[in-house]
Amino acid sequence: PWKSMIKRHSITLIDLPSVGTNNPITISGNLYGSDVSHIEEWKGNLTFELKNANIAAFRPWLDYPIDMQSGIGSTRTVVNFANSQLRTATSDIALDHLQMQLKPNTEPIFLNKLTGQLNWTNLSTGLSLNSGKQRSGQSFKVEHLTLSTNTGLNIQDLAASYTETATESAQGYKALSVKLAHISLASISPYLAQLPLSADLLQTISSLAPTGNLDNLALTWQGNQSATKTYQFSSKFSGLGMLAYEKIPGFNN
Numbered sequence: 001p002w003k004s005m006i007k008r009h010s011i012t013l014i015d016l017p018s019v020g021t022n023n024p025i026t027i028s029g030n031l032y033g034s035d036v037s038h039i040e041e042w043k044g045n046l047t048f049e050l051k052n053a054n055i056a057a058f059r060p061w062l063d064y065p066i067d068m069q070s071g072i073g074s075t076r077t078v079v080n081f082a083n084s085q086l087r088t089a090t091s092d093i094a095l096d097h098l099q100m101q102l103k104p105n106t107e108p109i110f111l112n113k114l115t116g117q118l119n120w121t122n123l124s125t126g127l128s129l130n131s132g133k134q135r136s137g138q139s140f141k142v143e144h145l146t147l148s149t150n151t152g153l154n155i156q157d158l159a160a161s162y163t164e165t166a167t168e169s170a171q172g173y174k175a176l177s178v179k180l181a182h183i184s185l186a187s188i189s190p191y192l193a194q195l196p197l198s199a200d201l202l203q204t205i206s207s208l209a210p211t212g213n214l215d216n217l218a219l220t221w222q223g224n225q226s227a228t229k230t231y232q233f234s235s236k237f238s239g240l241g242m243l244a245y246e247k248i249p250g251f252n253n
Contacts, residue, residue: 021052124138
């Protein structure tokens with residue numbers, strides 16, 4: 001047991017940045033390894049904690065995955081690594097008064113609050129003993145996502161996951177699932193232009209102007225790069241309606 005303790009190294013770094021927050025940034029972790037000349041054999045975890053940070057103040061140093069323009073945020077992020085690769089990352093986030101832009105040349109989105117947990121897992125593996133092929137892939141998971149805006153969009157406890165894997169000379173596998181307790185279709189309309197949808201589809205949705213409520217929504221989809229294999233959608237509907245568009249008749253429930 002004492003030999004395993006020698007191979008374990010704990011670190012803690014605490015620093016108060018000059019701008020962006022009045023709270024210290026904390027980085028801590030546990031590293032497991034015995035030979036610094038073979039760092040690729042090491043494994044461990046690192047934890048990053050930041051509270052009440054001004055998002056705009058950190059833009060010169062952080063390359064945000066989306067264009068986050070302003071807001072106040074806190075996060076606790078844990079990453080695990082092994083064999084010179086990141087294996088998992090889990091981030092608990094809490095953002096207030098967030099302004100962001102998902103697509104160029106569109107109006108920014110303003111969120112009063114955004115909270116939830118984000119998970120990423122590296123599914124890449126070495127050569128399979130059965131197929132002799134290497135698999136690559138990753139999965140994303142969102143849990144307990146809650147957001148609200150001042151225009152009526154209110155999402156509570158959204159859960160979603162997306163997985164993609166592929167092997168050499170294969171089309172791969174993709175899967176998507178979404179669960180949501182309640183959503184108002186009309187409240188989504190102002191934000192559709194920010195989503196990665198084609199111009200034709202956006203025009204169709206805008207012309208139909210769907211309204212109503214969806215409760216206990218559940219969506220699953222599986223397929224690959226070229227085809228859908230299975231999909232399932234279930235929800236309770238109330239107050240549904242849409243306008244007539246081209247050959248699609250309108251209705252009002």
